Ligand SMILES: Nc1nc2c(ncn2[C@@H]2O[C@H](COP(=O)(O)OP(=O)(O)OP(=O)(O)O)[C@@H](O)[C@H]2O)c(=O)[nH]1
Protein backbone atom coordinates (compact mmCIF):
# COMPACT_ATOMS: atom_id res chain seq x y z
CA UNK A 410 0.00 0.00 0.00
CA UNK A 411 1.50 3.35 -0.93
CA UNK A 412 0.26 6.91 -0.60
CA UNK A 413 -0.88 7.07 -4.22
CA UNK A 414 -3.15 4.09 -3.92
CA UNK A 415 -4.59 5.58 -0.71
CA UNK A 416 -5.82 8.64 -2.56
CA UNK A 417 -8.09 6.59 -4.71
CA UNK A 418 -9.57 4.34 -2.08
CA UNK A 419 -13.05 3.11 -2.70
CA UNK A 420 -14.52 0.41 -4.85
CA UNK A 421 -16.46 -2.71 -4.16
CA UNK A 422 -15.43 -5.07 -1.41
CA UNK A 423 -16.59 -8.33 0.12
CA UNK A 424 -16.32 -8.70 3.89
CA UNK A 425 -15.59 -12.01 5.60
CA UNK A 426 -15.75 -13.09 9.21
CA UNK A 427 -14.85 -16.43 10.71
CA UNK A 428 -15.68 -16.85 14.36
CA UNK A 429 -16.02 -19.52 16.97
CA UNK A 430 -19.30 -20.81 18.26
CA UNK A 431 -20.64 -18.40 20.88
CA UNK A 432 -18.42 -15.49 19.75
CA UNK A 433 -20.12 -12.19 18.94
CA UNK A 434 -20.02 -11.00 15.36
CA UNK A 435 -18.07 -7.78 14.72
CA UNK A 436 -18.97 -7.67 11.04
CA UNK A 437 -21.10 -4.53 11.48
CA UNK A 438 -18.04 -2.72 12.80
CA UNK A 439 -15.90 -3.91 9.91
CA UNK A 440 -18.60 -2.59 7.59
CA UNK A 441 -18.56 0.87 9.25
CA UNK A 442 -14.78 0.96 8.93
CA UNK A 443 -14.95 0.04 5.24
CA UNK A 444 -17.65 2.62 4.57
CA UNK A 445 -15.70 5.29 6.45
CA UNK A 446 -13.15 5.38 3.66
CA UNK A 447 -15.55 5.00 0.80
CA UNK A 448 -15.71 1.29 0.10
CA UNK A 449 -19.00 -0.13 -1.07
CA UNK A 450 -19.78 -3.36 0.72
CA UNK A 451 -21.00 -5.58 -2.11
CA UNK A 452 -21.24 -8.80 -0.17
CA UNK A 453 -20.64 -10.47 3.20
CA UNK A 454 -19.72 -13.99 4.18
CA UNK A 455 -19.75 -15.43 7.69
CA UNK A 456 -18.63 -18.79 8.94
CA UNK A 457 -18.66 -20.35 12.40
CA UNK A 458 -15.76 -22.78 12.67
CA UNK A 459 -12.17 -23.08 13.84
CA UNK A 460 -9.48 -21.27 11.86
CA UNK A 461 -8.30 -23.12 8.79
CA UNK A 462 -4.53 -22.88 8.25
CA UNK A 463 -4.86 -22.57 4.48
CA UNK A 464 -7.64 -20.00 4.03
CA UNK A 465 -8.70 -18.98 7.56
CA UNK A 466 -12.19 -20.06 6.41
CA UNK A 467 -12.91 -23.58 5.14
CA UNK A 468 -11.95 -24.62 1.61
CA UNK A 469 -15.61 -24.82 0.55
CA UNK A 470 -16.26 -21.30 1.90
CA UNK A 471 -13.18 -20.04 0.07
CA UNK A 472 -14.68 -21.33 -3.19
CA UNK A 473 -17.97 -19.65 -2.31
CA UNK A 474 -16.05 -16.44 -1.64
CA UNK A 475 -14.33 -16.64 -5.03
CA UNK A 476 -17.71 -17.03 -6.74
CA UNK A 477 -19.18 -14.10 -4.80
CA UNK A 478 -16.21 -11.87 -5.66
CA UNK A 479 -16.79 -12.53 -9.38
CA UNK A 480 -20.55 -12.21 -9.14
CA UNK A 481 -20.53 -8.77 -7.45
CA UNK A 482 -17.40 -7.52 -9.23
CA UNK A 483 -15.46 -6.93 -6.00
CA UNK A 484 -11.94 -5.50 -6.17
CA UNK A 485 -10.90 -6.52 -2.68
CA UNK A 486 -11.80 -8.87 0.14
CA UNK A 487 -11.51 -7.74 3.75
CA UNK A 488 -11.34 -10.19 6.65
CA UNK A 489 -12.39 -9.44 10.21
CA UNK A 490 -9.79 -12.01 11.31
CA UNK A 491 -6.03 -11.56 11.32
CA UNK A 492 -4.55 -13.25 8.28
CA UNK A 493 -1.21 -15.01 8.08
CA UNK A 494 0.72 -14.18 4.89
CA UNK A 495 0.13 -17.69 3.59
CA UNK A 496 -3.62 -17.32 4.10
CA UNK A 497 -3.68 -13.91 2.35
CA UNK A 498 -1.66 -15.47 -0.46
CA UNK A 499 -3.89 -18.51 -0.87
CA UNK A 500 -7.02 -16.38 -0.73
CA UNK A 501 -5.64 -13.96 -3.34
CA UNK A 502 -4.85 -16.92 -5.57
CA UNK A 503 -8.28 -18.39 -5.05
CA UNK A 504 -10.26 -15.15 -5.58
CA UNK A 505 -7.99 -13.26 -7.99
CA UNK A 506 -8.17 -10.07 -5.87
CA UNK A 507 -6.20 -8.56 -3.00
CA UNK A 508 -7.21 -9.83 0.43
CA UNK A 509 -6.74 -7.60 3.51
CA UNK A 510 -7.37 -8.10 7.19
CA UNK A 511 -8.96 -5.72 9.71
CA UNK A 512 -5.62 -4.35 10.81
CA UNK A 513 -4.78 -3.26 7.26
CA UNK A 514 -8.23 -1.71 6.90
CA UNK A 515 -7.76 0.25 10.14
CA UNK A 516 -4.41 1.44 8.80
CA UNK A 517 -6.12 2.68 5.65
CA UNK A 518 -8.69 4.56 7.74
CA UNK A 519 -5.95 6.07 9.90
CA UNK A 520 -3.85 7.04 6.87
CA UNK A 521 -6.79 8.79 5.30
CA UNK A 522 -7.57 10.75 8.47
CA UNK A 523 -4.04 11.59 9.65
CA UNK A 524 -3.27 15.26 9.41
CA UNK A 525 -0.28 15.81 11.70
CA UNK A 526 3.29 14.68 11.11
CA UNK A 527 3.22 12.70 14.34
CA UNK A 528 0.06 10.81 13.42
CA UNK A 529 1.51 10.01 9.99
CA UNK A 530 4.72 8.70 11.52
CA UNK A 531 2.82 6.61 14.06
CA UNK A 532 0.75 5.00 11.32
CA UNK A 533 3.81 4.37 9.16
CA UNK A 534 5.47 2.69 12.15
CA UNK A 535 2.48 0.44 12.77
CA UNK A 536 2.33 -0.48 9.08
CA UNK A 537 6.03 -1.28 8.91
CA UNK A 538 5.93 -3.38 12.08
CA UNK A 539 3.06 -5.35 10.61
CA UNK A 540 5.06 -5.77 7.40
CA UNK A 541 8.26 -6.66 9.25
CA UNK A 542 6.61 -9.61 10.97
CA UNK A 543 5.52 -10.90 7.58
CA UNK A 544 8.33 -9.75 5.27
CA UNK A 545 10.33 -12.94 4.82
CA UNK A 546 7.29 -15.14 4.43
CA UNK A 547 5.75 -12.75 1.88
CA UNK A 548 8.88 -12.72 -0.27
CA UNK A 549 9.05 -16.50 -0.11
CA UNK A 550 5.42 -16.75 -1.22
CA UNK A 551 5.81 -14.16 -3.98
CA UNK A 552 8.60 -16.27 -5.44
CA UNK A 553 6.10 -19.09 -5.93
CA UNK A 554 4.12 -16.82 -8.23
CA UNK A 555 2.96 -13.26 -7.67
CA UNK A 556 -0.61 -12.71 -6.54
CA UNK A 557 -2.64 -9.53 -5.87
CA UNK A 558 -1.10 -7.88 -2.80
CA UNK A 559 2.23 -9.64 -3.42
CA UNK A 560 3.29 -7.84 -6.60
CA UNK A 561 6.90 -6.80 -6.95
CA UNK A 562 8.02 -8.74 -3.89
CA UNK A 563 9.31 -11.74 -5.86
CA UNK A 564 12.32 -9.81 -7.09
CA UNK A 565 13.68 -9.23 -3.56
CA UNK A 566 15.86 -11.46 -1.48
CA UNK A 567 13.97 -12.12 1.75
CA UNK A 568 16.79 -10.81 3.97
CA UNK A 569 17.29 -7.66 1.91
CA UNK A 570 13.60 -6.80 2.03
CA UNK A 571 13.47 -7.50 5.77
CA UNK A 572 16.56 -5.36 6.45
CA UNK A 573 15.19 -2.46 4.40
CA UNK A 574 12.03 -2.43 6.48
CA UNK A 575 13.93 -2.83 9.73
CA UNK A 576 16.10 0.21 8.95
CA UNK A 577 13.05 2.30 8.15
CA UNK A 578 11.44 1.18 11.43
CA UNK A 579 14.39 2.37 13.50
CA UNK A 580 14.53 5.68 11.59
CA UNK A 581 10.86 6.35 12.36
CA UNK A 582 11.30 5.27 15.97
CA UNK A 583 14.07 7.85 16.32
CA UNK A 584 11.87 10.56 14.86
CA UNK A 585 9.00 9.60 17.10
CA UNK A 586 11.26 9.60 20.12
CA UNK A 587 12.01 13.28 19.38
CA UNK A 588 8.29 14.03 19.21
CA UNK A 589 7.82 12.12 22.43
CA UNK A 590 10.54 14.11 24.19
CA UNK A 591 9.05 17.42 23.13
CA UNK A 592 5.61 16.22 24.19
CA UNK A 593 7.04 15.22 27.56
CA UNK A 594 8.56 18.68 27.98
CA UNK A 595 5.27 20.34 27.09
CA UNK A 596 3.51 18.12 29.59
CA UNK A 597 6.00 19.06 32.29
CA UNK A 598 5.54 22.74 31.48
CA UNK A 599 1.77 22.35 31.70
CA UNK A 600 2.16 20.45 34.94
CA UNK A 601 4.34 23.21 36.34
CA UNK A 602 1.36 25.56 36.06
CA UNK A 603 -0.20 23.27 38.63
CA UNK A 604 -3.59 22.52 37.18
CA UNK A 605 -4.89 19.00 36.65
CA UNK A 606 -5.35 17.24 33.34
CA UNK A 607 -8.60 15.49 32.45
CA UNK A 608 -8.55 13.14 29.45
CA UNK A 609 -11.41 12.05 27.25
CA UNK A 610 -11.19 8.47 26.26
CA UNK A 611 -13.34 5.73 24.79
CA UNK A 612 -14.55 3.90 21.75
CA UNK A 613 -14.33 5.61 18.37
CA UNK A 614 -17.40 7.73 17.50
CA UNK A 615 -18.65 7.69 21.13
CA UNK A 616 -18.72 11.49 21.04
CA UNK A 617 -15.40 12.42 22.69
CA UNK A 618 -14.73 15.42 20.46
CA UNK A 619 -18.34 16.63 20.77
CA UNK A 620 -17.95 16.50 24.56
CA UNK A 621 -14.56 18.22 24.32
CA UNK A 622 -16.21 21.16 22.55
CA UNK A 623 -19.17 21.20 24.94
CA UNK A 624 -16.92 21.32 28.01
CA UNK A 625 -14.20 23.65 26.76
CA UNK A 626 -15.99 25.81 24.22
CA UNK A 627 -13.16 25.06 21.78
CA UNK A 628 -14.04 23.67 18.35
CA UNK A 629 -12.91 20.13 17.56
CA UNK A 630 -13.50 18.19 14.39
CA UNK A 631 -16.60 16.00 14.64
CA UNK A 632 -17.92 13.71 11.92
CA UNK A 633 -20.22 10.72 11.79
CA UNK A 634 -17.36 8.44 10.75
CA UNK A 635 -14.85 6.42 12.75
CA UNK A 636 -11.42 7.68 13.86
CA UNK A 637 -11.94 11.36 13.10
CA UNK A 638 -9.52 12.32 15.87
CA UNK A 639 -6.00 10.95 15.60
CA UNK A 640 -3.96 13.65 17.32
CA UNK A 641 -4.50 15.17 20.71
CA UNK A 642 -6.18 18.50 21.33
CA UNK A 643 -5.93 20.38 24.61
CA UNK A 644 -8.01 23.23 26.05
CA UNK A 645 -8.94 24.72 29.39
CA UNK A 646 -12.23 23.61 30.90
CA UNK A 647 -14.00 24.33 34.16
CA UNK A 648 -15.41 21.55 36.32
CA UNK A 649 -17.62 23.24 38.92
CA UNK A 650 -14.86 25.65 39.85
CA UNK A 651 -12.00 23.21 39.32
CA UNK A 652 -10.11 24.51 36.34
CA UNK A 653 -8.45 21.75 34.32
CA UNK A 654 -6.80 21.03 31.03
CA UNK A 655 -9.07 18.86 28.93
CA UNK A 656 -7.48 16.46 26.43
CA UNK A 657 -9.21 14.91 23.40
CA UNK A 658 -7.48 11.84 21.94
CA UNK A 659 -7.68 8.92 19.53
CA UNK A 660 -10.47 6.39 20.09
CA UNK A 661 -10.39 2.63 20.53
CA UNK A 662 -11.89 -0.18 18.48
CA UNK A 663 -12.24 -3.87 19.23
CA UNK A 664 -9.48 -5.90 17.66
CA UNK A 665 -7.07 -2.95 17.53
CA UNK A 666 -3.76 -4.76 17.74
CA UNK A 667 -1.22 -3.86 20.36
CA UNK A 668 1.25 -2.82 17.63
CA UNK A 669 -1.10 -0.02 16.64
CA UNK A 670 -1.73 0.98 20.24
CA UNK A 671 2.01 1.00 20.83
CA UNK A 672 2.66 3.11 17.76
CA UNK A 673 0.30 5.69 19.26
CA UNK A 674 2.13 5.54 22.57
CA UNK A 675 3.12 9.21 22.74
CA UNK A 676 -0.45 10.28 21.98
CA UNK A 677 -1.84 7.87 24.54
CA UNK A 678 0.66 9.01 27.15
CA UNK A 679 -1.46 12.14 27.50
CA UNK A 680 -4.16 9.85 28.86
CA UNK A 681 -1.78 7.80 30.97
CA UNK A 682 -0.41 10.89 32.71
CA UNK A 683 -3.73 12.60 33.31
CA UNK A 684 -5.30 13.12 36.73
CA UNK A 685 -8.71 11.83 35.70
CA UNK A 686 -10.23 10.04 32.72
CA UNK A 687 -13.71 10.65 31.36
CA UNK A 688 -14.62 7.44 29.58
CA UNK A 689 -17.19 8.27 26.90
CA UNK A 690 -19.59 5.50 25.86
CA UNK A 691 -22.51 5.65 23.42
CA UNK A 692 -25.43 4.47 25.60
CA UNK A 693 -28.00 4.56 22.80
CA UNK A 694 -26.95 1.18 21.43
CA UNK A 695 -28.13 -2.22 22.66
CA UNK A 696 -27.11 -3.08 26.21
CA UNK A 697 -24.78 -5.82 25.02
CA UNK A 698 -23.02 -3.39 22.63
CA UNK A 699 -22.69 -0.81 25.42
CA UNK A 700 -21.20 -3.43 27.73
CA UNK A 701 -18.86 -4.78 25.04
CA UNK A 702 -17.50 -1.32 24.21
CA UNK A 703 -17.24 -0.42 27.88
CA UNK A 704 -15.27 -3.52 28.82
CA UNK A 705 -13.05 -3.19 25.80
CA UNK A 706 -12.29 0.46 26.59
CA UNK A 707 -11.65 -0.29 30.25
CA UNK A 708 -9.28 -3.13 29.46
CA UNK A 709 -7.44 -0.97 26.91
CA UNK A 710 -7.06 1.77 29.53
CA UNK A 711 -5.70 -0.84 31.87
CA UNK A 712 -3.34 -2.12 29.20
CA UNK A 713 -1.85 1.32 28.53
CA UNK A 714 -1.13 1.70 32.24
CA UNK A 715 -4.12 3.36 33.86
CA UNK A 716 -4.56 1.64 37.15
CA UNK A 717 -5.33 4.06 39.96
CA UNK A 718 -6.50 7.12 38.00
CA UNK A 719 -10.14 7.98 38.77
CA UNK A 720 -12.50 7.20 35.86
CA UNK A 721 -15.90 8.80 35.26
CA UNK A 722 -18.13 7.08 32.70
CA UNK A 723 -20.05 9.53 30.52
CA UNK A 724 -22.98 7.60 29.04
CA UNK A 725 -23.37 9.80 25.99
CA UNK A 726 -26.14 10.24 23.40
CA UNK A 727 -28.81 9.90 26.12
CA UNK A 728 -30.96 12.20 23.94
CA UNK A 729 -31.47 9.28 21.52
CA UNK A 730 -33.11 7.01 24.11
CA UNK A 731 -34.49 9.53 26.61
CA UNK A 732 -33.13 10.38 30.03
CA UNK A 733 -35.18 7.77 31.94
CA UNK A 734 -33.91 4.94 29.79
CA UNK A 735 -30.38 6.31 30.00
CA UNK A 736 -30.65 6.21 33.81
CA UNK A 737 -31.67 2.55 33.55
CA UNK A 738 -28.65 1.84 31.33
CA UNK A 739 -26.48 3.53 33.98
CA UNK A 740 -27.87 1.15 36.61
CA UNK A 741 -27.39 -1.88 34.37
CA UNK A 742 -23.73 -1.14 33.65
CA UNK A 743 -22.81 0.09 37.12
CA UNK A 744 -21.13 -3.24 37.88
CA UNK A 745 -18.38 -2.42 35.36
CA UNK A 746 -18.70 1.33 34.67
CA UNK A 747 -17.01 3.55 37.25
CA UNK A 748 -19.19 6.56 38.25
CA UNK A 749 -21.70 6.40 35.38
CA UNK A 750 -23.39 9.69 34.39
CA UNK A 751 -25.90 9.81 31.50
CA UNK A 752 -25.37 12.88 29.31
CA UNK A 753 -25.84 14.29 25.85
CA UNK A 754 -22.76 16.11 24.63
CA UNK A 755 -24.57 17.25 21.50
CA UNK A 756 -27.61 18.71 23.29
CA UNK A 757 -25.67 19.69 26.44
CA UNK A 758 -27.87 17.55 28.71
CA UNK A 759 -26.76 16.78 32.29
CA UNK A 760 -23.32 18.30 31.78
CA UNK A 761 -23.55 20.02 35.18
CA UNK A 762 -23.81 16.64 36.91
CA UNK A 763 -20.84 15.41 34.89
CA UNK A 764 -18.80 18.51 35.80
CA UNK A 765 -19.68 18.07 39.46
CA UNK A 766 -18.77 14.35 39.43
CA UNK A 767 -15.43 15.19 37.83
CA UNK A 768 -14.82 17.95 40.40
CA UNK A 769 -15.61 15.58 43.28
CA UNK A 770 -12.96 13.20 42.00
CA UNK A 771 -10.20 15.75 41.47
CA UNK A 772 -8.07 15.66 44.60
CA UNK A 773 -5.83 18.00 46.58
CA UNK A 774 -7.79 21.23 46.28
CA UNK A 775 -7.30 24.20 48.56
CA UNK A 776 -9.21 27.40 49.21
CA UNK A 777 -7.06 30.37 50.17
CA UNK A 778 -7.36 34.11 50.55
CA UNK A 779 -4.72 36.59 49.53
CA UNK A 780 -4.07 40.25 50.01
CA UNK A 781 -2.34 41.94 47.09
CA UNK A 782 -1.17 45.54 46.70
CA UNK A 783 -2.98 47.50 43.99
CA UNK A 784 -0.23 47.61 41.39
CA UNK A 785 -0.24 46.84 37.69
CA UNK A 786 1.90 43.70 38.29
CA UNK A 787 -0.64 42.48 40.82
CA UNK A 788 -3.50 43.08 38.39
CA UNK A 789 -1.78 41.09 35.69
CA UNK A 790 -1.14 38.30 38.21
CA UNK A 791 -4.86 38.33 39.01
CA UNK A 792 -5.77 37.81 35.37
CA UNK A 793 -3.42 34.84 35.22
CA UNK A 794 -4.95 33.46 38.45
CA UNK A 795 -8.38 33.77 36.85
CA UNK A 796 -7.22 31.78 33.86
CA UNK A 797 -5.86 28.82 35.78
CA UNK A 798 -7.97 28.70 38.93
CA UNK A 799 -11.30 29.83 40.32
CA UNK A 800 -11.62 33.20 42.00
CA UNK A 801 -14.57 32.96 44.40
CA UNK A 802 -14.48 36.61 45.44
CA UNK A 803 -12.51 39.76 44.79
CA UNK A 804 -12.79 42.89 46.94
CA UNK A 805 -11.02 46.13 46.20
CA UNK A 806 -9.85 48.33 49.06
CA UNK A 807 -8.06 51.63 48.86
CA UNK A 808 -4.56 50.18 48.55
CA UNK A 809 -5.11 46.46 48.34
CA UNK A 810 -7.22 43.81 46.74
CA UNK A 811 -8.51 40.74 48.60
CA UNK A 812 -8.92 37.51 46.65
CA UNK A 813 -10.49 34.19 47.51
CA UNK A 814 -9.01 31.49 45.30
CA UNK A 815 -9.65 27.76 44.82
CA UNK A 816 -7.04 25.62 43.12
CA UNK A 817 -4.78 22.61 43.56
CA UNK A 818 -2.43 22.83 46.53
CA UNK A 819 0.47 22.76 44.07
CA UNK A 820 -0.80 25.84 42.22
CA UNK A 821 -1.51 27.56 45.54
CA UNK A 822 2.01 26.95 46.76
CA UNK A 823 3.45 28.58 43.68
CA UNK A 824 0.94 31.39 43.88
CA UNK A 825 1.92 32.12 47.46
CA UNK A 826 5.50 32.70 46.31
CA UNK A 827 4.45 34.99 43.47
CA UNK A 828 2.11 36.99 45.71
CA UNK A 829 4.83 37.49 48.31
CA UNK A 830 7.25 38.66 45.63
CA UNK A 831 4.78 41.45 44.75
CA UNK A 832 4.55 42.51 48.39
CA UNK A 833 1.29 40.69 49.16
CA UNK A 834 0.52 37.80 51.53
CA UNK A 835 -1.56 34.69 51.96
CA UNK A 836 -4.11 35.20 54.75
CA UNK A 837 -5.37 31.66 55.22
CA UNK A 838 -5.65 28.34 53.37
CA UNK A 839 -7.92 25.36 53.97
CA UNK A 840 -8.23 22.00 52.21
CA UNK A 841 -11.56 21.54 50.42
N1 LIG B 1 -27.47 12.14 19.14
C1 LIG B 1 -26.26 12.43 19.58
N2 LIG B 1 -25.20 12.34 18.75
C2 LIG B 1 -23.98 12.64 19.24
C3 LIG B 1 -23.77 13.04 20.59
N3 LIG B 1 -22.46 13.26 20.78
C4 LIG B 1 -21.85 13.00 19.59
N4 LIG B 1 -22.76 12.64 18.66
C5 LIG B 1 -22.50 12.29 17.25
O1 LIG B 1 -21.67 11.13 17.19
C6 LIG B 1 -20.78 11.21 16.08
C7 LIG B 1 -19.34 11.04 16.55
O2 LIG B 1 -19.00 12.13 17.37
P1 LIG B 1 -17.49 12.57 17.68
O3 LIG B 1 -17.54 13.64 18.72
O4 LIG B 1 -16.75 12.85 16.42
O5 LIG B 1 -16.96 11.21 18.30
P2 LIG B 1 -15.45 10.83 18.74
O6 LIG B 1 -15.59 9.94 19.91
O7 LIG B 1 -14.63 12.06 18.90
O8 LIG B 1 -14.98 9.98 17.47
P3 LIG B 1 -13.48 9.69 16.90
O9 LIG B 1 -12.66 10.92 17.00
O10 LIG B 1 -13.78 9.32 15.50
O11 LIG B 1 -12.97 8.55 17.71
C8 LIG B 1 -21.05 12.56 15.42
O12 LIG B 1 -21.93 12.36 14.35
C9 LIG B 1 -21.71 13.37 16.53
O13 LIG B 1 -22.56 14.38 16.06
C10 LIG B 1 -24.94 13.14 21.44
O14 LIG B 1 -24.87 13.49 22.63
N5 LIG B 1 -26.13 12.82 20.87
Ligand SMILES: [Mg+2]
Nearest residue numbers: 617618637638
Ligand atom coordinates in the same frame (compact mmCIF):
# COMPACT_ATOMS: atom_id res chain seq x y z
MG1 LIG C 1 -12.93 12.66 17.96
